[in-house]
Amino acid sequence: MKRADVLAEVPVFVAAVEAGGFSAAAATLNLTRSAIGRSVARLERRLGVRLFHRTTRRLTLTEDGQAFFDHCRRALDELKAATAALQSERCEVAGRLRVSMPVLFGRQCVAPILIRLVEAHPRLEIDCNFNDRLVDVIEDGFDLVLRNGPLRDWPGLAGRRVATQHMRVCAAPGYLAEAGRPATLDDLARHRAMLYGRPGRIRSWLFPQPGAAPREIVPPSRMRFDDLGTIRDAAVAGHGLAWLPCWLIRDDVAAGRLATVLDALPAHSFTSHALWPQAPRLPLRLRLAIDALAAELPAATALKL
16 A cells, blocks of 8 residues: 555545535535546555445444544644644744854844844744854754855755955954054064964964965964954054954944054955755745845855944
8 A cells, every 4th residue: 555545535435524425525626426436446456444324314433443543634634734834924924033144243243143143033033153163064963054164065054145244353442552563464573462262273464465375473472362252352442453344443443442553554355155055945034034134144254334
């Protein structure tokens, strides 16, 4: 017995029960009475049970038939509800979206966009995870992940560039008044700086060079942190130079707490991408979130301060 064969006969069986007989079901389904009878007979053979008590005057369910009908009715109701939910979602943004993103970039640039999206769509829910580690999109059950850096070939994932980030060297005006403003990259060696690093690895400062690989510089430093926000705070406090993304220092520059240096040199830039599990059709809520990030993040991460 093939499951598909049984499932094909189920709607006819349910219609016969609900209509109260083969003739009424035939009119409902636009079939002949004999076609209804043959369909029910095939179903009984495949199940190996009798579903109806048949007499010349009435048609009633057997005990097995009643139990089978109850299960079929519930299954069909669930199927109709699922179909209606999918059709509704095509027109209305609804459901839950689980998103993972780097901590600072997510908090300052990504989360405000997603919050506005939730405010605009009352049936949309968003769970945001702030994490600097590389989460497993599929294994950890995320619908969408934001990652900084080049787009790699991640098996089972699709991706889209949503922003370009730009790095600038900055310092507090008080520090620059005391130590002087660096005018060239070689001047960085005469300054103190705060560096970003993780155990066993210090991140070099990168500066694009025409027709060559970026120049890597590691200025003298007695302070190393694995948090960009702390580096920004140390720079505002006047402890030295910092190499930070423009989106992180924009408010401090506008308020005069920080000033950028070496502005005549090209800024190092890198891309940010949205990643999601590959699927034949994206849920509307996911597609809308990706489009919103691609439309709004470039302004949030722009080079201009």
